[in-house]
Amino acid sequence: MLDDRKTAILSAVVQEYITTALPVGSTHIADAPGVHVSPATVRNEMAVLEQEGYLVQPHTSAGRVPTDKGYRFFVDHLVVPGVLDLATRVRVGEFFGSAHGRLEEMLYRTSDFLAQLTNYAAVVVGPPAEAAVVRSVQLVGLSATVATVVVVLGNGSVESETIELTPGVSAAHLANAGAHLAGHLVGSTLGAAGELMPSGDAVVDALCRQVLDSVRTRSSDEHLYIGGTSQMAASFDAVEIVRDVLRTLEQQFIVVSLIGDIVQRGMSVAIGGEHGVELLASCSLVVAPVVVDGERRGTVGVLGPTRMNYPQAMATVEVVSDQLGRRLEES
Amino acid sequence: MLDDRKTAILSAVVQEYITTALPVGSTHIADAPGVHVSPATVRNEMAVLEQEGYLVQPHTSAGRVPTDKGYRFFVDHLVVPGVLDLATRVRVGEFFGSAHGRLEEMLYRTSDFLAQLTNYAAVVVGPPAEAAVVRSVQLVGLSATVATVVVVLGNGSVESETIELTPGVSAAHLANAGAHLAGHLVGSTLGAAGELMPSGDAVVDALCRQVLDSVRTRSSDEHLYIGGTSQMAASFDAVEIVRDVLRTLEQQFIVVSLIGDIVQRGMSVAIGGEHGVELLASCSLVVAPVVVDGERRGTVGVLGPTRMNYPQAMATVEVVSDQLGRRLEES
DNA sequence: GTTGGCACTCCAGGCTACCGAGCGCCAACG
DNA sequence: CGTTGGCGCTCGGTAGCCTGGAGTGCCAAC
Numbered sequence: 185m186l187d188d189r190k191t192a193i194l195s196a197v198v199q200e201y202i203t204t205a206l207p208v209g210s211t212h213i214a215d216a217p218g219v220h221v222s223p224a225t226v227r228n229e230m231a232v233l234e235q236e237g238y239l240v241q242p243h244t245s246a247g248r249v250p251t252d253k254g255y256r257f258f259v260d261h262l263v264v265p266g267v268l269d270l271a272t273r274v275r276v277g278e279f280f281g282s283a284h285g286r287l288e289e290m291l292y293r294t295s296d297f298l299a300q301l302t303n304y305a306a307v308v309v310g311p312p313a314e315a316a317v318v319r320s321v322q323l324v325g326l327s328a329t330v331a332t333v334v335v336v337l338g339n340g341s342v343e344s345e346t347i348e349l350t351p352g353v354s355a356a357h358l359a360n361a362g363a364h365l366a367g368h369l370v371g372s373t374l375g376a377a378g379e380l381m382p383s384g385d386a387v388v389d390a391l392c393r394q395v396l397d398s399v400r401t402r403s404s405d406e407h408l409y410i411g412g413t414s415q416m417a418a419s420f421d422a423v424e425i426v427r428d429v430l431r432t433l434e435q436q437f438i439v440v441s442l443i444g445d446i447v448q449r450g451m452s453v454a455i456g457g458e459h460g461v462e463l464l465a466s467c468s469l470v471v472a473p474v475v476v477d478g479e480r481r482g483t484v485g486v487l488g489p490t491r492m493n494y495p496q497a498m499a500t501v502e503v504v505s506d507q508l509g510r511r512l513e514e515s
Numbered sequence: 516m517l518d519d520r521k522t523a524i525l526s527a528v529v530q531e532y533i534t535t536a537l538p539v540g541s542t543h544i545a546d547a548p549g550v551h552v553s554p555a556t557v558r559n560e561m562a563v564l565e566q567e568g569y570l571v572q573p574h575t576s577a578g579r580v581p582t583d584k585g586y587r588f589f590v591d592h593l594v595v596p597g598v599l600d601l602a603t604r605v606r607v608g609e610f611f612g613s614a615h616g617r618l619e620e621m622l623y624r625t626s627d628f629l630a631q632l633t634n635y636a637a638v639v640v641g642p643p644a645e646a647a648v649v650r651s652v653q654l655v656g657l658s659a660t661v662a663t664v665v666v667v668l669g670n671g672s673v674e675s676e677t678i679e680l681t682p683g684v685s686a687a688h689l690a691n692a693g694a695h696l697a698g699h700l701v702g703s704t705l706g707a708a709g710e711l712m713p714s715g716d717a718v719v720d721a722l723c724r725q726v727l728d729s730v731r732t733r734s735s736d737e738h739l740y741i742g743g744t745s746q747m748a749a750s751f752d753a754v755e756i757v758r759d760v761l762r763t764l765e766q767q768f769i770v771v772s773l774i775g776d777i778v779q780r781g782m783s784v785a786i787g788g789e790h791g792v793e794l795l796a797s798c799s800l801v802v803a804p805v806v807v808d809g810e811r812r813g814t815v816g817v818l819g820p821t822r823m824n825y826p827q828a829m830a831t832v833e834v835v836s837d838q839l840g841r842r843l844e845e846s
Numbered sequence: 847g848t849t850g851g852c853a854c855t856c857c858a859g860g861c862t863a864c865c866g867a868g869c870g871c872c873a874a875c876g
Numbered sequence: 877c878g879t880t881g882g883c884g885c886t887c888g889g890t891a892g893c894c895t896g897g898a899g900t901g902c903c904a905a906c
Binding site for chain 2: 898899900901
């Protein structure tokens with residue numbers, strides 16, 4: 185595809201641009217490791233790289249800047265799986281060692297932590313509730329027309345939902361339905377639980393179905409935790425981009441489906457326009473699935489400018505997702 | 516304090532600056548309502564207003580810009596409690612009419628809604644858990660060493676906390692403690708519940724105390740919901756300010772205590788430096804308590820630039836807090 | 847006290863010039 | 877034939893200069 189020298193040059197351009205954010209000229213690259221030729225030669229090669237779409241010039245006679253395709257080649261072929269520096273590994277270890285408390289809180293703090301490590305915004309998609317074992321189901325009446333259903337899951341998360349009661353449902357109905365549901369669900373997962381047994385009371389059965397529907401709907405949408413928006417703001421200098429990114433992050437379902445899409449396609453990095461979300465065109469996303477007991481349970485990732493530090497981001501995301509998975513395995 | 520004409524001039528300057536964001540010159544307000552004098556006279560008056568600290572010039576021979584003190588006078592003496600336009604009132608009505616579901620979700624959606632109405636960032640501080648009536652307490656063991664306590668409150672919110680069990684606590688202990696706590700707490704508020712009765716079992720009593728402590732600690736900190744950070748980003752044009760504001764918002768406890776402080780002092784508007792939070796020096800905060808059954812239960816507010824549209828923001832915050840209070844009364 | 851007039855100040859925007867970084871091309875070299 | 881040094885060219889960025897306009901402060905006159 186690209187010969188060794190072009191590869192070395194592309195790599196040097198990407199790395200230089202990542203650190204300086206300035207278009208990279210031939211002389212800056214001439215004696216980079218793996219290159220060591222005259223600037224003139226570098227220019228010739230760069231012209232080719234530009235024709236092939238790996239680099240662009242902001243204007244004639246300026247230095248070169250990597251394109252999305254250039255970054256793509258870089259992450260696919262040139263990022264060595266490098267080990268994270270010791271200090272960071274220690275910090276990660278300490279963080280997860282002392283992490284405790286409710287699942288939701290831990291996930292939020294993880295996103296914040298990841299943002300601090302990378303200096304980009306970080307996202308954590310929580311484990312879907314439907315995959316966790318139900319430990320308890322409870323139906324609590326709040327008024328004549330409103331009740332709350334509370335489901336406690338084995339991974340430490342608690343899902344609750346408010347439901348409107350149809351008139352004629354009494355406290356006894358609620359209690360029966362609660363017991364019936366508990367018998368049906370406790371010990372299995374929300375996703376796997378089969379059809380509900382009839383209880384012998386039509387009102388109770390209808391109520392159970394209503395509760396189950398409402399819980400199922402909710403439990404299928406994944407929770408999103410976003411940290412480090414301020415670091416994101418710091419890595420762009422155009423306020424319009426910051427606004428666009430924030431606007432996108434506010435619509436959590438976009439982000440969740442975007443991340444789901446990336447992971448589904450087996451990718452770990454989405455660069456610039458690749459993901460197809462207009463407002464995030466100047467961003468890249470580095471993600472890694474969180475694996476618990478051999479299955480994917482959520483995702484962690486960082487969101488930064490396309491000129492983000494991919495090696496560092498990838499390594500950090502990798503370590504954090506791994507540790508988070510282990511942490512979740514314990515419970 | 517200020518004679519009528521100075522007052523009218525100050526008011527005109529503030530309003531003009533709010534809409535244009537440009538320093539205001541004497542000719543622009545010479546024939547504003549309540550002024551109607553020549554530019555020269557306006558200039559004389561403006562010079563006095565500047566000496567007294569209500570206005571500043573960005574540089575010699577530029578127009579005037581209000582100071583924090585100028586805004587303060589404006590909101591204290593010149594904002595007529597004006598009624599919100601009909602369209603907005605209708606929107607608010609529709610919003611709360613269709614609001615349902617979990618308390619947390621509704622509060623989040625409220626903050627988002629308020630942000631859209633005002634075009635500033637919006638904050639909602641949830642009702643403190645300790646003031647709500649406990650409807651159910653449940654203790655669920657997750658493993659030999661971890662349990663979750665779930666408290667369902669009368670206002671529809673659900674508080675949960677994970678606790679570490681001391682070795683030797685059995686499932687039976689958990690069940691006993693759960694029942695004991697339920698008997699103690701259900702029907703009263705977390706804040707008001709008195710001393711725990713001894714149950715006759717030392718292990719159970721210790722466990723109950725542990726749970727109660729942990730729930731009490733958590734229930735005293737108020738939950739914060741922030742919406743419309745993107746609108747905030749749009750109203751500043753310096754990316755550093757956006758970053759600073761985001762950084763502050765990320766540390767929720769700062770915002771919560773700031774808002775609590777403002778409300779406590781009986782204020783509804785904090786302008787620029789008044790609140791003492793360095794990073795928010797170029798922001799103003801308009802807040803209103805949410806009153807449920809005659810008592811303060813949370814707060815709503817908006818956070819915008821010091822040159823925000825105070826009349827509109829104040830009216831909107833007022834209406835939303837009022838409607839939210841009514842909505843919460845229903846449950 | 848209010849007003850028109852006048853001189854002054856300062857910013858914003860446009861214009862020019864210039865410098866430097868960078869490129870492409872080409873001829874020469876090994 | 878790939879590599880290299882050289883040369884001319886092209887831009888962007890910065891600095892300097894000018895000018896127009898908006899605005900002020902002051903003063904004298906009403």
